[in-house]
Structures are given as structure tokens and as C-alpha cells.
Amino acid sequence: EAGVTQSPTHLIKTRGQQATLRCSPISGHTSVYWYQQALGLGLQFLLWYDEGEERNRGNFPPRFSGRQFPNYSSELNVNALELEDSALYLCASSAFNQPQHFGDGTRLSIL
Amino acid sequence: AQSVTQLDSQVPVFEEAPVELRCNYSSSVSVYLFWYVQYPNQGLQLLLKYLSGSTLVKGINGFEAEFNKSQTSFHLRKPSVHISDTAEYFCAVSSSNTGKLIFGQGTTLQVKP
Numbered sequence: 090e091a092g093v094t095q096s097p098t099h100l101i102k103t104r105g106q107q108a109t110l111r112c113s114p115i116s117g118h119t120s121v122y123w124y125q126q127a128l129g130l131g132l133q134f135l136l137w138y139d140e141g142e143e144r145n146r147g148n149f150p151p152r153f154s155g156r157q158f159p160n161y162s163s164e165l166n167v168n169a170l171e172l173e174d175s176a177l178y179l180c181a182s183s184a185f186n187q188p189q190h191f192g193d194g195t196r197l198s199i200l
Numbered sequence: 201a202q203s204v205t206q207l208d209s210q211v212p213v214f215e216e217a218p219v220e221l222r223c224n225y226s227s228s229v230s231v232y233l234f235w236y237v238q239y240p241n242q243g244l245q246l247l248l249k250y251l252s253g254s255t256l257v258k259g260i261n262g263f264e265a266e267f268n269k270s271q272t273s274f275h276l277r278k279p280s281v282h283i284s285d286t287a288e289y290f291c292a293v294s295s296s297n298t299g300k301l302i303f304g305q306g307t308t309l310q311v312k313p
Binding site: 093095120122124131132134137139144145147179181188189190191192193194 | 232234236241242244245246249298299300301302304305306
């Protein structure tokens with residue numbers, strides 16, 4: 090069974106640009122979650138999508154947004170990139186009321 | 201509000217020795233508890249989970265954890281560690297209907313030969 094897949098593996102951007110990160114969940118999982126793992130800040134919850142709807146949002150500014158597609162894949166968009174957005178972005182998926190399973194992440198570097 | 205505290209940032213241990221990684225949580229509602237492991241340049245792998253039932257939970261790679269409600273703890277143990285267990289370990293808590301996992305700051309397990 091294929092796990093959670095994320096693309097790209099690495100992404101390099103400059104300040105002010107936009108970044109788009111993609112996630113494909115495990116087959117049969119309808120929920121997708123996004124987390125940010127920044128140096129010194131630990132793992133922070135960003136967003137939860139289920140059945141195409143945003144269900145919960147962490148304490149991040151509105152320039153962090155995303156969506157979930159009918160095939161349950163998801164993308165995370167970060168607008169007006171700032172230096173402190175440099176981090177590993179992890180996507181997880183789960184079936185209803187089941188534990189979350191994580192992908193290997195996208196490392197976003199802002200120059 | 202929920203929170204998780206991992207009491208040790210680094211735990212050095214010799215190969216084949218036992219290890220305990222400590223985790224305390226706070227929550228005003230019923231919680232689900234998890235331990236995840238992160239190897240270098242990888243995502244998080246689920247080690248074990250407590251959802252309900254028996255307080256002693258067995259996971260993958262020989263790890264186990266005990267849920268102690270009175271002490272609000274969920275410590276991770278392994279009777280004999282291997283070099284390959286060297287990694288970052290995260291304790292996490294969630295409650296139903298929020299979707300989010302709240303993580304501790306992580307414990308680096310360093311297994312020495």
C-alpha cells in the first residue's frame with residue numbers, strides 16, 4: 090500500500106513569491122492535515138481538510154491556504170513568502186477517527 | 201487547552217540498554233495519545249497509539265507505552281535499544297473533532313555502541 094506522498098521534495102523560493110505544495114493521501118483516507126516543522130518552533134498544526142471542506146485551522150496568517158480535491162489529494166499555498174516560512178511542511182492523512190500517517194515532507198527554503 | 205511536555209530533550213543510552221522517554225500531557229477532555237518517530241530527512245512514523253482500553257500499549261519495533269491517567273503521563277519504553285533506534289521521538293495528543301495533533305518538543309534518542 091502506497092503511503093502519503095508529497096511533492097516536491099525541496100522547493101526554493103525568494104521573499105514575496107508564492108509556493109504550492111502537494112499531497113496525495115493513502116488510498117481510502119478522506120482527511121488530509123498539514124503541519125509546519127520549523128527550526129526551534131517544533132511541529133505546528135496548519136490545516137485539516139475532510140471531504141473537500143476545511144474543518145480546522147491552526148494559528149497561521151491567511152496567506153497560508155489550501156484546498157482538497159475530489160480525489161482527496163490536497164495542496165497547500167503560501168503567498169507573500171517570508172524568511173520565517175522556511176521549514177519542513179508535513180502532510181498527513183487518516184481515515185475517519187483513525188491515527189494520522191505522515192509523508193516525508195516538502196522542505197521549503199526562502200532566500 | 202491541551203499541551204504536551206516531553207521531559208528530556210536528549211537521552212543518550214548504550215546499545216542493548218533499556219530506555220524510557222517521558223511524556224506528560226494536560227487536557228480537560230478525553231484524549232488520544234500517540235508516539236511518533238522521525239528519522240533524519242524523513243517524515244513521522246507512527247510507533248503506537250492509545251485510543252481506549254488497556255493502558256499498556258504495544259507498538260512497532262519493540263516499543264511500548266503506558267497510559268497513566270492519574271499522573272497524566274504516557275511514557276515510552278524499550279527493554280533493549282539498537283543503534284538503528286537513534287532518532288527524534290515525538291509524543292502527541294489529540295481530541296475528537298479538532299483533527300489536530302499537538303506535539304511535544306521532541307526527544308533525541310542517541311544510541312551509542
